[in-house]
Amino acid sequence: MYKKMRLADTIRVAPNLLGGDVKANVKNALRDKLEGRIDKALGAIVAITEIDAIGEGHILVGDGAVYYDATFDAIVFVPVIQEVIEGEVVETVDFGAFISIGAMDGLLHVSQITDDFMSYDGKNGRLVSKSGGRSLGEGDKVRARVVAVSINEREPRESKIGLTMRQHSLGKMEWLEEDKKPSSEKAQ
Secondary structure, eight states, X not given: OEEEEEEEEEEEEOXXXXXXXXXXXXXXXXXXXXXXXXXXXXXXXXXEEEEEEEOOOEEOTTOOSEEEEEEEEEEEEOOOXXXXXXXXXXXXXXXXXXXXXXXXXXXXXXXGTOSSOEEEETTTTEEEESSSOOEEXXXXXXXXXXXXXXXXXXXXXXXXXXXXXOSTTOEEHHHHHHHHSOHHHXXX
C-alpha cells in the first residue's frame, strides 16, 4: 500500500552547495539520503515530494557542511498482510515466481499459485500446471494477496514478502477473465 507521510529528519548540505537555493539543496539531499531506503517501521521510501519546513542551519566543528532540520512529505510503500495487490511476474524459478508489486518484489511460492500441481519448465522459463493447461511466466500480470512480510532494513535484498493466488478472485489476469466467461463460451 502506498502512503503519503509527513516525516522529519536532519539533513547535511555539502559546503559546495552553500549559497544556492536552500530548499532545493535540502530536497536533493533528502532524495539522495532517503529515496530507495527501506525502514522497518515506515516501509520503502519511494519519493520525497514536498518540503514543509526547514529549520535554521547548524554547523558542526570540523565539518564545513550545514545541517538542517527538515519536515517533508514522502511517498512510502508499506506491504500489508491480507492486502490484495496487482503486479507483474519478473522472474520464474523452480520454487515459484517473483512478482513486482511496486517498490519491492514478492515471492509467489509454487504451492501458492493454483490448486493444481505446478512444475517448472526451465527451457521456456515458465511454471506449467499438470492438468489445467495453465502457465505462468515473465511479463504475466497477476492479482495476489500478501500473506507474509519480513522487512530487513540492514539488507533490503533480504526482505521477504510472501504472496498467494489460491483464493477466489486471485490469479493470473487471463485466468480471471476466462473464469468470468459463461461455461458455454469456455467450451468453444
